[in-house]
Amino acid sequence: MSDPALETLLLPIESEIIDLADDAKVLFQRARSGRALSILKKADLLCEQSFAPDRDALLKSGFKVEAETEEGDFDAVFLLPGRQRQEARAQLARAVSKSRDGGFVVACAPNTEGAKTLEKDLADLLGRADKLTKNKCRVVWEKVRPDDLNNTLIAEWLELDAPRPVLGGDYVSRPGIFAWDRIDPASELLAGLLPDTLKGRGADLGAGFGYLSRTVLEIAPKVSGMDIYEAEKRALDLAKENLSAFKGKRNMQGIWSDVTKGLEGPYDFIVSNPPFHQAGKADRADVGQGFIRAASAGLRPGGEFYMVANRHLPYEQTLGECFGIVNQLADEGGYKVIKAIKRKGAR
Numbered sequence: 001m002s003d004p005a006l007e008t009l010l011l012p013i014e015s016e017i018i019d020l021a022d023d024a025k026v027l028f029q030r031a032r033s034g035r036a037l038s039i040l041k042k043a044d045l046l047c048e049q050s051f052a053p054d055r056d057a058l059l060k061s062g063f064k065v066e067a068e069t070e071e072g073d074f075d076a077v078f079l080l081p082g083r084q085r086q087e088a089r090a091q092l093a094r095a096v097s098k099s100r101d102g103g104f105v106v107a108c109a110p111n112t113e114g115a116k117t118l119e120k121d122l123a124d125l126l127g128r129a130d131k132l133t134k135n136k137c138r139v140v141w142e143k144v145r146p147d148d149l150n151n152t153l154i155a156e157w158l159e160l161d162a163p164r165p166v167l168g169g170d171y172v173s174r175p176g177i178f179a180w181d182r183i184d185p186a187s188e189l190l191a192g193l194l195p196d197t198l199k200g201r202g203a204d205l206g207a208g209f210g211y212l213s214r215t216v217l218e219i220a221p222k223v224s225g226m227d228i229y230e231a232e233k234r235a236l237d238l239a240k241e242n243l244s245a246f247k248g249k250r251n252m253q254g255i256w257s258d259v260t261k262g263l264e265g266p267y268d269f270i271v272s273n274p275p276f277h278q279a280g281k282a283d284r285a286d287v288g289q290g291f292i293r294a295a296s297a298g299l300r301p302g303g304e305f306y307m308v309a310n311r312h313l314p315y316e317q318t319l320g321e322c323f324g325i326v327n328q329l330a331d332e333g334g335y336k337v338i339k340a341i342k343r344k345g346a347r
Contacts, residue, residue: 225251
């Protein structure tokens with residue numbers, strides 16, 4: 001599968017504009033696996049990735065992966081920044097701080113996702129920046145020269161994606177997380193339709209910073225515990241903090257994983273607002289369909305699945321294949337809320 005941003009990111013190496021020693025110490029922030037990455041196969045490469053599907057793909061390809069490394073003094077730092085402005089700037093400043101004096105910082109973004117801004121931001125930090133454009137993307141790079149560093153700006157930007165109180169202090173969140181500083185209207189709609197009669201062991205698939213899980217634990221006293229599934233570790237860490245008031249009172253487990261690969265289960269009920277974008281803006285119905293299949297497999301016979309989705313996403317056929325009873329509870333504001341019950345006797 002083509003990855004234009006990854007391929008463009010490595011152009012300065014492929015074109016020999018940047019010459020790295022075979023044993024160069026290299027960090028790749030927000031790394032993604034792909035054929036283009038083979039150009040760094042001789043380097044001492046550490047991939048940093050907190051998103052479980054990309055982490056799993058990198059591990060499967062044989063790369064060394066950490067969610068967030070404490071190491072520094074790299075000869076080169078490569079970065080595919082996030083789309084959220086504050087997060088991207090924090091990642092760029094961190095890339096600079098992880099590089100040794102004389103090392104390179106190399107970053108790339110699609111032209112439609114802030115490539116021009118990325119070039120300016122790198123130049124603001126390092127005093128200048130070179131660029132190449134290809135595949136409708138822009139790669140920018142520069143050598144880290146101590147005399148040219150804007151240390152004040154680096155320090156400011158390093159704090160831009162730090163966890164902070166949001167929603168009047170009711171939650172802690174950080175830029176880069178889905179709907180990071182607000183309650184997503186789809187999740188809010190689903191939360192308002194969850195019954196207080198939920199009981200037993202539950203799970204939240206794609207929990208974000210923990211809003212739906214906390215709603216369940218607040219309204220349903222017979223719920224004995226919740227497993228919190230989240231692919232993005234940065235979000236999962238926030239969810240754990242936002243659910244800390246229930247620690248010791250209900251059984252809780254945070255699970256950093258790709259939900260579509262399966263659940264621990266079995267569960268009495270599952271709630272979910274599945275994502276429908278991954279590493280791009282195009283709708284990905286297959287992700288939500290994977291969540292539906294995983295929910296069905298992870299529920300006990302007779303278990304209940306509550307989900308919300310954008311109205312136009314084609315989930316009904318998958319729901320019908322996986323569940324015995326499927327009812328739409330709401331169709332409001334462009335979203336649909338669905339309750340599905342697993343067939344009795346189904347495995």
